[in-house]
Amino acid sequence: LAKTTQPISMDSYEGQEVNITCSHNNIATNDYITWYQQFPSQGPRFIIQGYKTKVTNEVASLFIPADRKSSTLSLPRVSLSDTAVYYCLVGVFYNQGGKLIFGQGTELSVKP
Amino acid sequence: DAGVIQSPRHEVTEMGQEVTLRCKPISGHDYLFWYRQTMMRGLELLIYFNNNVPIDDSGMPEDRFSAKMPNASFSTLKIQPSEPRDSAVYFCASSPVSTESGANVLTFGAGSRLTVL
Numbered sequence: 446l447a448k449t450t451q452p453i454s455m456d457s458y459e460g461q462e463v464n465i466t467c468s469h470n471n472i473a474t475n476d477y478i479t480w481y482q483q484f485p486s487q488g489p490r491f492i493i494q495g496y497k498t499k500v501t502n503e504v505a506s507l508f509i510p511a512d513r514k515s516s517t518l519s520l521p522r523v524s525l526s527d528t529a530v531y532y533c534l535v536g537v538f539y540n541q542g543g544k545l546i547f548g549q550g551t552e553l554s555v556k557p
Numbered sequence: 558d559a560g561v562i563q564s565p566r567h568e569v570t571e572m573g574q575e576v577t578l579r580c581k582p583i584s585g586h587d588y589l590f591w592y593r594q595t596m597m598r599g600l601e602l603l604i605y606f607n608n609n610v611p612i613d614d615s616g617m618p619e620d621r622f623s624a625k626m627p628n629a630s631f632s633t634l635k636i637q638p639s640e641p642r643d644s645a646v647y648f649c650a651s652s653p654v655s656t657e658s659g660a661n662v663l664t665f666g667a668g669s670r671l672t673v674l
């Protein structure tokens with residue numbers, strides 16, 4: 446399983462763009478990169494998933510360089526409600542015999 | 558869809574008692590997962606099922622833990638006997654094989670907070 450490394454915590458202010466980088470140096474060819482968000486007292490919630498280059502949805506963007514050894518989750522113009530823990534996961538899908546393991550995550554604190 | 562439904566939301570019990578946590582996955586999802594979350598260990602995968610069959614239970618801490626999925630719409634996680642170190646939030650999640658936004662996207666329930674005194 447590819448190990449991921451993320452900053453333990455980050456601070457930001459409302460309206461700023463936040464970029465959270467995840468390192469996964471031993472990512473395998475078939476591994477996908479997935480990000481989840483978890484608010485206090487709730488279960489994690491899927492944000493975005495990608496394999497290479499850039500993926501964008503209504504919530505965030507995911508940037509993956511050509512070597513795929515890292516990825517960056519970008520949250521545009523954060524608000525107080527974006528305060529949460531963000532998890533980066535790397536792995537093969539379950540239907541391919543993989544397993545998704547959650548690391549420690551990045552605790553994002555958005556201040557007014 | 559009501560999402561993944563877990564019960565009870567909160568459970569307080571005494572050491573040695575049996576605890577049963579319940580989960581109703583999203584209809585049509587092929588995979589069901591049980592995770593446990595504590596401050597010390599974070600989110601741990603305990604076991605997962607595919608089409609009601611347990612695939613990987615290597616995360617189950619010890620024989621005191623057991624999980625079943627008798628049908629596609631119901632799963633239980635049982636702890637017998639319970640111990641204080643089992644205190645945690647237990648999450649159930651389900652997933653289809655693929656979605657428009659990606660593959661194996663897990664939808665989590667609200668969790669069951671277990672306190673063993």
